[in-house]
Amino acid sequence: MVDASLFSIKNLHGKTTMNPAVVLGGEVDGKHWRIGLITESLIRFEWSDSGKFVDDPTQTAFVRNFQVAYNEPVPEFTVLERDGWLEIDTPHLHVSYDQQPFTKEGLYVTVKGMSVIDNTWHYGDAQSRNLGGTARTLDMVNGATPLDPGVIGTDGWAVIDDSQSNLIIESDEVNGHANPFGTWVTPKPEATEDFYFFGYGHRYREAVHDFYKLTGPTPLLPRYTLGNWWSRYHRYTEAEYMQLVKRFEDEGLPFTTAVIDMDWHLVDDVDPKYGSGWTGYTWNKDFFPDPQRFLHWLHDHGMKTTLNTHPRDGIREFEDSYETVAKAMDIDPKTGEAVQFDLTDPKFMAAYFDLVHHPIEDEGVDFWWLDWQQGGVTRQRGLDPLWMLNYLHYLDSGRQDGERAGNRPLTFSRYAGPGSHRYPVGFSGDTIVTWESLRFQPYFTATASNIGYGWWSHDIGGHMFGYRDEELEARWYQLGVFSPINRLHSTDSTFNGKEPWNFHAEVRMAMTDVLRLRHAMIPYLYTMNRRAAFDNEPLVQPMYWDAPEIAEAYNVPSEFRFGTELLVSPIVQPADRDVQMAKADVWLPQGTWFDFFTGRRYDSTPAEGRRIEAWRQIDRIPVFAKAGAIVPLQRVPEHGLVNAVSNPDELDVIVFPGASGSFTLWEDNGDVETDARWASTALTLTLNTDSAVFNVAGVDGASDVVPGHRSWNLVFRGVSRNAMGHVVVNVGTGAKDVADTVSVRYDQSTLSLIVRVENVSVTDAITVRFTNALEIADNPVADDVFAVLKDAQMRYLTKEKASRMIDQLGVNALPALSTLEAGPDPTERSYPESHMPQSVIQALTEVLTRE
Structure with a gap:
């Protein structure tokens, strides 16, 4: 049965107790308007034609009373009324309002302490300098896509509009029918304007922290989610999947999560009279003759399981669960009438969980992949079906009956607007296999933290279309290891399998190494999981959070912080043939940094930091640890049961x-x-x-x-x-x-x-x-110079001349390398002169200028 206590407002989302009303001492109001000072930088503006305002929690905002919920002081502010205008002043903002319906001329806010000329927001202004949040999906996107706004901007302000949100209320009945959930999502009784102004200047981290306080925290993830996920749109049979897992174990490839796509259920066997087989809840027994046996076998091999579901078409006559669901919905099963999928009907949703999903979970399914792609309309005004699916599934997944006792709630679904971080993990959609898609993903992931969305799971390696490029795949795997969730995924093309043994030796080895590294990093990642849940700090963060006044921090879109200790700049472009390496443009903040893998030291002494080109072969990407960094890892066995978490x-x-x-x-x-x-x-x-x-x-x-x-x-x-x-x-x-x-x-x-x-x-x-103060090693410059020149695709005579010059002059040789000529080669009849390739010079520059 649905556990109604999970859905109570008192217990909603674990440690979040809702305090939706603004503290009385932080409100300024009139007959039709209300201004709530939540903090000295976060203000809620409301307009109501009837004078009735929203105090209930909404789909976005759970906690507006920071004083009660977080023991914070009442914001410091003054209010002055002059000539019909209201002037509200806090240490960080100044609000001017004419006490009339909101207009550009009659409501504006100035953010103090900003040197930019556009630090004053007028009602309705476009958020042109917003630093971005995230997007619902990357389905069919090849490269970049527009992002919804986040809560920070270079002009010091951002606006989150909550006017269209539904309310979350405690209710024993809905539309005259019993509500077994205890709470429900309902439209506002009447339309109001309701939006939040974030005026934090360049205090980006503080703005995001307060966004979490307003909307609720990120929950703790189960430990296994931080390992590698195997996912493929493929018609696996039980025998084929077991054979795959055994080979992973033989190869020493750890995977903790099995993502079974839609062909676990009947698809092609569905009679066309019922429509498509896209929606389904009945195991395909030709593929999985004993689902419970299969799921328990996966558990025995250290893998949790999620099944794909497309719930739009409801419960139809061919489903095993049809008769019991039809009876629960007062439909005569003999008629064959389909039970419509209706997220706005608590009676249907109770049957949906109790009679359809829970029996499958009892067989051993750990969580669901909610693959909703069918738009944003339900029978209830303004209720996004994706949001409602995420909300209900997440809470239901936390039920504690039977073998699920102690399980943490978990869903796997698309983003459905601000506040979606409460329902992790995110599925970013069917990625197209191109360099353009790879290049966008690190920026997309880091920027999502500006709206608090920290646990994106991408189709690592790309899902469909595009082209085969083994170097691209290796670089994508490397990004995946340093992504919030590392889920390999591909379509059913026989040419598009992501198993490392499908690639040539050098790429295969690189893939194997990074998958093992990801599993080794679980102790570090789990600590960051706790930090995200308890301290409101997402795992992946843009560089400008820590350096908002340094321009270079905004100019490295692919670079990000990865937890407290590491800085990552993944390689997102092909290698240069001449140097046999690829580069990443890196900005190192002020301080001493070390290559995480090799221990080479990089000094960045200027206050504004330092830009470098970091060149790496196919087996490495630029990952840097700050001086004093400490990173705990676990050992991964070479073979056998490698999936332990x-x-x-x-x-x-x-x-x-x-x-x-x-x-x-x-x-x-x-x-x-x-x-x-x-x-x-x-x-x-x-x-x-x-x-x-x-x-x-x-x-x-x-x-x-x-x-x-x-x-x-x-x-x-x-x-x-x-x-x-x-x-x-x-x-x-x-x-x-x-x-x-x-x-x-x-x-x-x-x-x-x-x-x-x-x-x-x-x-x-x-x-x-x-006893020697832990002396830092000298960078092995000669060895690293030799390594660059050895692999460079160029004339040997030029290499030798360059090597001698560097040996004699060190870093002072760099200006001369671009004009270096080796002289004639007697084996070539034309005796051409040979110059150093520019990419080789750039790679040598990194080696010679680290310190």
Whole structure:
């Protein structure tokens, strides 16, 4: 049965308690208008012809009373009335209003502290300098698409219009019929204007934080969602899918989520008299003769399952569930009358969940892929069917009966407007396989955080049309690893399979490496999952959030922050033939940065940061860690059951020198969010003048949710080999025998000193002390210059001359390389002169100017 308590306003969305009305002390109102000062920068404007205003929660706004919900002070403001005009002043805004129906001339707001000339908004102004939010779908989009607005702009303001939203109310009946859900979504009794003005200037992060407070937080995701997802529009049989999973295991390719597209149910077997087989809820027993057996087999192999559903056509006579649903809807099953899909009827929706979806879930389905593509109209005025599907499915998925006890709510669906972050995960649609599509995705993902939408899942590798380009696929996989959700997807074309073994050796190896890296990153990602839910910080963020006054931060659309420790600039263009590498345009904020994979150091000393071209071969993309960064990873087995997502008993912790730093690793029991029991492990690097200390603290909190003992591989990346002789390791209260449970080695290729400490109680602290202050390694310039020149597709004589020049002059050789001529080649009858290819010079420039 539908659990009505899940839908109560008191318990709606777990930790969000609705406080929809603005605090009385923050309101200024007249007969037909009301202005609510939610914060000193966030103002709600309402106009009502009847003088009746909306105090209920809406589809967008859940909490308008920050004082009660978040214990925030009443906003500071003054009100002055002069000649019929109302002047409202806060520390951040000045509002002028003529107390008449809203017009451009009669309502305007100035954002203080802004140096731009367009920091005054007039009612109805276009949001031309809005930094963008996101879009409903990327279906059939080849490259860029327009974005709906976010809550920030370079002019300091943004507007979210909530006038058309329906209300969420507690109700025992709807249209005279019983409502088993307890709450329902209903139109406003009458039309009103209702919009929110965000006037935060360039305080972008604060604006997004307050948007989350207004609309509700992002929920915690289950841990398995942060691994790799396998998805393909293909008519799999049980045997074929099991064979696929076994091969993944043999190849050491970890996947945690199986996405089964629409052919799990009857499609082609549907009699045309019923219409299309697009909608369906009856297993195709020719493909899956025993669904429960198959789903449990996937669970045994570490994979959760989601099934695709297109619910538009309701429940028709050929469905297994038809008779029970028809009777529940007072339809005589003998008539064969279809049960229409009606999101506005709580009676139908109760049957839809209880009699159609719950039995399939009881067989072992973990969540649903809501693939709604049929427009935005329901029988209820202004109610978007996509929004209602997301809302109801998400809440229903949190029911705690039977084997679902402890499950966190989860949906997988398209974006349905501001507030959709409450119903993760997002499905961005059927991507076209082109470089243009890849190039748009990192920008699209980061910009979505401007409207709080942090958990996009894209069709990684592209879904359909386009062309085969193995380099494109490898680069897309690399972006996927550093995306919120990494879901490989493709259409049913026999030429378009995304399995790595369908590609040639170099690309296949690159794909395998990044899929294993994604799984290894789950401890880091899960900590960022907690940060998103508890601290309102999305995993992927645009660069300008942290540097709003630096122009370069706006000029790197493909670059983004990935959690607290990493900066990613994926490669989104083909390689240059001459240098056999591809480049990304990177902006490094002020400070010291390290290549995450190789430990090479990059110095960015100017206050405005530094632009570089980062050149990488097919197996790498530019990922940078700040000085003092700490990134925890888990070990991934080479073969077998590689999909485990439980809190690991062995961790690799990548630590970068150059500054003190700290990271708190968060782990829990995976229970429903309100019952989750958390354990934290503090990881701290402290640099002193002549020494350095790295500390792994004993676990704090619910220590029983993590393994009792762990092995630690502490990888100090980008440090000098000289640190080898200056290491002292203590575990618990005393020093460990280095020959017994502690080992130390150095890896020259990644400039990494690796301290391994085996089988330590999680309640014991580990201290690694360096008596030489953890010296940073010199970049191996000569080796890296040789690597660039070795692979360059150019004349050997030119390479040799360039190598000698760089060896003699170092970075001072760069100006001369563009005019370098090797002289005649006696093997060529025409004796042509040879110049250095520009791309080779650019790659050498990166190597020679890192410091």
